[in-house]
Amino acid sequence: MSKTFSPSSSGFSLENNKLEFLEIRQEVFALTRRLFLQLYRRPSTLVAGILQPLIWLVLFGALFENAPSNLLPGGIVYGKFLGAGIIVFTAFSGALNAGLPVMFDREFGFLNRLLVAPLRSRSSIVIASVIYIATLSILQSFVIMGAAFSLGYGFPNFYGVLLVLITLLILVFGVTALSLGLAFVLPGHIELIAVIFVANLPLLFASTALVPISFMPPWLGWLAALNPLTFAIEPIRAAYSGSLDLGSVLIHAPYGEVTGYGCLLILTILTAGLFIAIRPLLNRKLT
Amino acid sequence: MPLVVLQNLVKSYGPIKALSNLSLEIPQGSFFGLLGPNGSGKSTTLRILCTLLEPDSGEVLVNGENALKNPRNIRSKIGYVAQEVAIDKILTGRELLQLHGDLYHLRKEYREQRIKNLIENLEMNDWIDRRSGSYSGGMRRRLDLATGLMHEPDLLVLDEPTVGLDIESRATIWSLLKELNKGGKTILLSSHYLEEVDELSDQMAIIDAGRVIAQGTPDELKKNLGCNRVTLKVREFSNEIEGEKVKELIKKLDGLHNVVVNRAQGYSLNFFVDTSDTLPILRSQLNEQGFEIFAISESRPTLDDVYLQSTGKTLMDAELEVANKRDLKKEAKQSMR
Ligand SMILES: Nc1ncnc2c1ncn2[C@@H]1O[C@H](COP(=O)(O)OP(=O)(O)OP(=O)(O)O)[C@@H](O)[C@H]1O
Ligand SMILES: [Mg+2]
Numbered sequence: 325m326s327k328t329f330s331p332s333s334s335g336f337s338l339e340n341n342k343l344e345f346l347e348i349r350q351e352v353f354a355l356t357r358r359l360f361l362q363l364y365r366r367p368s369t370l371v372a373g374i375l376q377p378l379i380w381l382v383l384f385g386a387l388f389e390n391a392p393s394n395l396l397p398g399g400i401v402y403g404k405f406l407g408a409g410i411i412v413f414t415a416f417s418g419a420l421n422a423g424l425p426v427m428f429d430r431e432f433g434f435l436n437r438l439l440v441a442p443l444r445s446r447s448s449i450v451i452a453s454v455i456y457i458a459t460l461s462i463l464q465s466f467v468i469m470g471a472a473f474s475l476g477y478g479f480p481n482f483y484g485v486l487l488v489l490i491t492l493l494i495l496v497f498g499v500t501a502l503s504l505g506l507a508f509v510l511p512g513h514i515e516l517i518a519v520i521f522v523a524n525l526p527l528l529f530a531s532t533a534l535v536p537i538s539f540m541p542p543w544l545g546w547l548a549a550l551n552p553l554t555f556a557i558e559p560i561r562a563a564y565s566g567s568l569d570l571g572s573v574l575i576h577a578p579y580g581e582v583t584g585y586g587c588l589l590i591l592t593i594l595t596a597g598l599f600i601a602i603r604p605l606l607n608r609k610l611t
Numbered sequence: 612m613p614l615v616v617l618q619n620l621v622k623s624y625g626p627i628k629a630l631s632n633l634s635l636e637i638p639q640g641s642f643f644g645l646l647g648p649n650g651s652g653k654s655t656t657l658r659i660l661c662t663l664l665e666p667d668s669g670e671v672l673v674n675g676e677n678a679l680k681n682p683r684n685i686r687s688k689i690g691y692v693a694q695e696v697a698i699d700k701i702l703t704g705r706e707l708l709q710l711h712g713d714l715y716h717l718r719k720e721y722r723e724q725r726i727k728n729l730i731e732n733l734e735m736n737d738w739i740d741r742r743s744g745s746y747s748g749g750m751r752r753r754l755d756l757a758t759g760l761m762h763e764p765d766l767l768v769l770d771e772p773t774v775g776l777d778i779e780s781r782a783t784i785w786s787l788l789k790e791l792n793k794g795g796k797t798i799l800l801s802s803h804y805l806e807e808v809d810e811l812s813d814q815m816a817i818i819d820a821g822r823v824i825a826q827g828t829p830d831e832l833k834k835n836l837g838c839n840r841v842t843l844k845v846r847e848f849s850n851e852i853e854g855e856k857v858k859e860l861i862k863k864l865d866g867l868h869n870v871v872v873n874r875a876q877g878y879s880l881n882f883f884v885d886t887s888d889t890l891p892i893l894r895s896q897l898n899e900q901g902f903e904i905f906a907i908s909e910s911r912p913t914l915d916d917v918y919l920q921s922t923g924k925t926l927m928d929a930e931l932e933v934a935n936k937r938d939l940k941k942e943a944k945q946s947m948r
């Protein structure tokens with residue numbers, strides 16, 4: 325009776341797979357385009373996401389400008405030390421906002437529009453958010469890197485930049501997953517903004533972004549050594565120091581020593597874990 | 612085979628039973644009106660049909676295909692225009708249509724062609740490239756209708772498409788829908804306006820408290836009542852006491868029922884008579900008791916009478932009754948995904 329084509333379960337043929345891929349690409353592209361159009365017409369989030377870390381960088385850098393030169397391990401200038409921390413902070417707080425567009429879509433009912441459409445995969449909604457927020461926060465981070473450079477805090481070499489990029493991406497993916505998860509659990513955008521607001525600063529202070537672990541009392545040292553931000557900050561700091569040996573110990577944590585590879589591995593596991601954790605939630609909310 | 616079959620749908624929101632055993636069949640090519648007061652379950656029914664909501668039990672078949680098992684196939688066949696219009700204010704109308712086209716996997720050239728046609732048909736040319744945040748209610752509704760039509764669905768589902776619109780916008784939408792239906796498109800429209808359903812639909816169902824209480828063509832339903840509506844005035848401006856007195860008096864007569872004192876019409880009396888023969892008897896009865904008849908008029912029943920007959924209250928009263936009880940903000944929160 326129904327003569328309309330039904331792209332159904334039957335086929336595992338190449339043709340079908342290709343069609344499926346093309347359709348998913350079309351969905352993802354359209355959804356991503358919408359997010360970028362929003363950003364383009366309302367760039368305040370982009371600007372704010374750059375201004376805030378920039379202020380940190382300038383003010384904190386200035387605060388410690390005349391600190392004794394042997395203050396930090398290895399005797400590096402404070403601004404250079406701080407740079408890595410602020411870069412990670414930028415990407416982190418950018419990615420924390422990932423859930424906001426989704427939350428607004430839930431609240432205003434726009435999500436229903438997407439859900440009555442015959443999307444090939446409901447994951448397209450998530451993928452679009454990830455692409456959007458990753459691009460946005462990496463962009464913001466690179467602006468901050470430029471700012472750090474012009475303040476005289478240096479710039480990593482080619483491999484260093486690559487390492488920065490990879491580290492940031494892993495972090496951003498993880499935080500995006502977290503934020504999307506929150507966007508589907510919390511009742512409204514007020515609550516989501518509250519969580520973002522509250523999470524931001526403590527995570528910055530309880531990491532090695534501003535000072536090394538050796539400066540901290542033991543309890544804070546423990547926190548900093550467990551804080552995921554620290555695992556992103558230290559490889560980037562290594563990239564800035566020029567000695568790009570990921571096999572060397574980067575964190576002298578109370579529980580032991582962590583190498584550069586260790587940092588990246590832990591970050592990757594955390595990120596993968598978060599994606600696995602939110603999967604059932606997304607499945608439930610998006611069907 | 613009907614295009615849509617809804618069978619024994621049951622749906623509760625916590626303790627609130629929104630649908631209790633609702634069944635409907637929508638023939639191919641029909642203009643189907645779903646009439647019911649506030650909170651009777653219209654939106655719930657349509658949301659289930661459009662796969663936004665799963666019923667607690669019951670079946671949904673579209674074109675013979677099970678919508679609950681195979682929602683993706685159904686989605687591409689339905690164009691759904693929801694009751695609350697959610698648009699992305701920062702996008703232009705055209706961008707929203709493009710997004711829709713892509714979500715329904717239209718090829719690019721075809722998509723642009725469709726958009727061009729829709730802009731023309733719905734007369735959106737002057738404002739389609741403006742941000743939709745600046746649109747009036749009528750423009751939004753038209754844009755929304757366009758999104759529902761983008762992928763040329765077999766079935767267009769509209770949830771109260773003209774509520775809150777000015778008369779002119781409503782007329783525009785009405786004539787457009789009529790034209791679409793003439794062109795062969797099956798349309799399912801919910802409404803709590805009698806006139807809307809009466810004017811547009813060729814098939815209809817009245818729902819109340821989550822079930823269908825009457826079904827057929829509007830004319831059939833009115834005819835099946837088998838009686839006419841009468842308005843009686845014993846004087847131009849009567850009062851409550853007199854109205855009640857007359858009511859008691861004529862209630863006893865045979866072939867006459869559902870007597871109501873209509874306060875809004877100067878305490879005139881409304882009731883139904885099975886045949887016109889009742890009226891002379893009524894007249895002589897009243898004269899005997901010393902009442903004059905100032906005016907009496909008999910008219911064909913309306914859909915409101917159909918509703919009144921099955922539920923014992925008018926649509927308007929039913930609306931007022933629920934209006935205070937519902938917490939729409941809370942419902943919106945709860946239906947968030
Ligand atoms: N999300 C919800 N949570 C709780 N109750 C709900 C929810 N949605 C609807 N209801 C209740 O279910 C019943 C049917 O609601 P529905 O929205 O389907 O009615 P409707 O006929 O569309 O009304 P309206 O004319 O106001 O649009 C009502 O009693 C309503 O209060
Ligand atoms: Mg409704």
